[in-house]
Amino acid sequence: MDFSSDTSAPAHPKVLEALARANAGNAPSYGADPETAALEARLKTLFETEALSVWPVASGTAANALALACFCPPTSAVLCHREAHIERDERGAPEFFTGGGKLRLLDGPDGRIPAETLAAELAGMDPSFVHETPPALLSLTNLTECGTVYSASEISALSRLAHASGLSVHLDGARFGNALARLGASPAELSWKAGVDVLSFGLTKTGAIGCELIILFGEATARFAELQARAKRAGHMPAKLRYLSAQANALLEGGLWLELAGHANAQATRLAAGLAGLPGAQLRHPVEGNEVFVTLPDSMARTLSDAGAKFYPWPEGGYRFVCSWATPDAAVEQFLSIVYPASR
Ligand SMILES: Cc1ncc(COP(=O)(O)O)c(C=O)c1O
Numbered sequence: 296m297d298f299s300s301d302t303s304a305p306a307h308p309k310v311l312e313a314l315a316r317a318n319a320g321n322a323p324s325y326g327a328d329p330e331t332a333a334l335e336a337r338l339k340t341l342f343e344t345e346a347l348s349v350w351p352v353a354s355g356t357a358a359n360a361l362a363l364a365c366f367c368p369p370t371s372a373v374l375c376h377r378e379a380h381i382e383r384d385e386r387g388a389p390e391f392f393t394g395g396g397k398l399r400l401l402d403g404p405d406g407r408i409p410a411e412t413l414a415a416e417l418a419g420m421d422p423s424f425v426h427e428t429p430p431a432l433l434s435l436t437n438l439t440e441c442g443t444v445y446s447a448s449e450i451s452a453l454s455r456l457a458h459a460s461g462l463s464v465h466l467d468g469a470r471f472g473n474a475l476a477r478l479g480a481s482p483a484e485l486s487w488k489a490g491v492d493v494l495s496f497g498l499t500k501t502g503a504i505g506c507e508l509i510i511l512f513g514e515a516t517a518r519f520a521e522l523q524a525r526a527k528r529a530g531h532m533p534a535k536l537r538y539l540s541a542q543a544n545a546l547l548e549g550g551l552w553l554e555l556a557g558h559a560n561a562q563a564t565r566l567a568a569g570l571a572g573l574p575g576a577q578l579r580h581p582v583e584g585n586e587v588f589v590t591l592p593d594s595m596a597r598t599l600s601d602a603g604a605k606f607y608p609w610p611e612g613g614y615r616f617v618c619s620w621a622t623p624d625a626a627v628e629q630f631l632s633i634v635y636p637a638s639r
Contacts, residue, residue, distance in 0.1 A: 296604040296626045298566070301470075301559060301585060303605075304619035306542075307502035313545030314504075314538055322537050326350075326523075330540040337547055338510065343483040348511045348519040351539040352531045355469045356385045358495035358507040360392035361525050363432060365511075365518045366463045366493065369394035371431035373465070374416060374457075376401055376408050378440045378611075380467060392529065397428045405580045406439030410452045417460045433457040437485065438470040441579075442563075442586030444477050447484045454490025463515065464490050469497035469507070472556030473584035487512035498543055501552045501559075502620045506542040555620035559585035562618035562627050569631040570616075579613050587616040595634070602633050 297303055322328040335349050352358050359381050367373050373389065375381055377400040381389045390396060401416060403409045413433070422429035435453060437445045445453075454464045466486060468474070471494070475485055486494050492515040496508040511519055526532045533539070546552040567582040567589070575592040590613040591599075599606070609615045618627075 298616035301500040317541035360388035406441030450489035476557040
């Protein structure tokens with residue numbers, strides 16, 4: 296009953312098999328290898344565009360910080376939600392990698408930035424006022440940090456506002472697969488077709504060992520040389536990059552990543568349905584992906600914990616339960632049998 300995080304899950308066996316295959320013999324270094332070329336070709340098909348460049352990195356923090364740094368000068372800012380991972384959980388990496396760029400925080404229910412909030416922020420900015428730190432970029436997260444989704448039309452509306460004010464748009468897609476599995480949208484619809492210029496496409500939580508793709512779309516591909524230079528300077532240009540690309544190829548092959556994300560979502564939905572019916576329990580956000588945020592009576596949290604269930608108390612209150620590709624039915628069933636002893 297490990298619901299601590301999707302990063303606690305092992306890597307999918309197909310990822311390990313792909314690594315063994317990629318290990319057959321020598322290959323050019325620093326991204327000039329056939330695995331990385333195959334990954335780029337695969338992504339162009341998946342995202343339905345030739346106007347795409349990709350750079351794989353081993354962590355979501357590196358993907359976000361490098362992506363933001365390519366768009367946000369040191370004297371500018373990134374607009375993001377107050378609960379964004381880049382604000383809460385990256386130890387200043389965005390500020391460090393941008394060389395001093397600032398995060399400007401916006402509020403909104405369930406981890407989403409409402410279009411009116413963004414519009415008001417943009418209307419109030421005055422880049423000619425030297426004392427202000429003008430935003431260069433809007434950063435959204437999908438799934439959000441509250442486990443909810445932005446629809447393609449919500450992202451389009453926010454992107455339109457951002458672009459109209461001269462801002463670029465970044466999407467932190469650490470759980471991009473979970474958002475897509477929920478919405479049934481295509482990767483293109485939830486990214487560049489909705490105005491996203493740069494995507495941190497996470498695969499680690501989906502089943503990789505450690506692989507996140509920084510993807511530039513459309514005109515943003517002109518920044519690829521800068522992205523590579525920044526990756527090199529930051530130590531994110533491993534010589535044997537093929538082993539990162541091989542992980543992504545394994546998960547993207549045949550849509551495995553979406554299948555795995557769908558499984559994680561389905562298990563979270565079952566968990567949430569069980570918890571929602573419990574006296575004294577209350578879901579803190581709609582469950583739209585693989586994460587459940589819930590307020591529980593302390594006695595129930597203790598009982599679950601004593602029975603071996605793993606989960607975290609959450610800073611905003613309540614507890615977070617996360618399902619992954621590897622969450623078995625038996626774990627959910629055991630959990631629910633503790634919540635409802637009569638059904639044991
Ligand atoms: C929304 C989001 N973005 C980025 C990250 C960063 O990933 P990493 O821990 O690999 O740096 C996480 C990790 O939990 C995340 O939840």
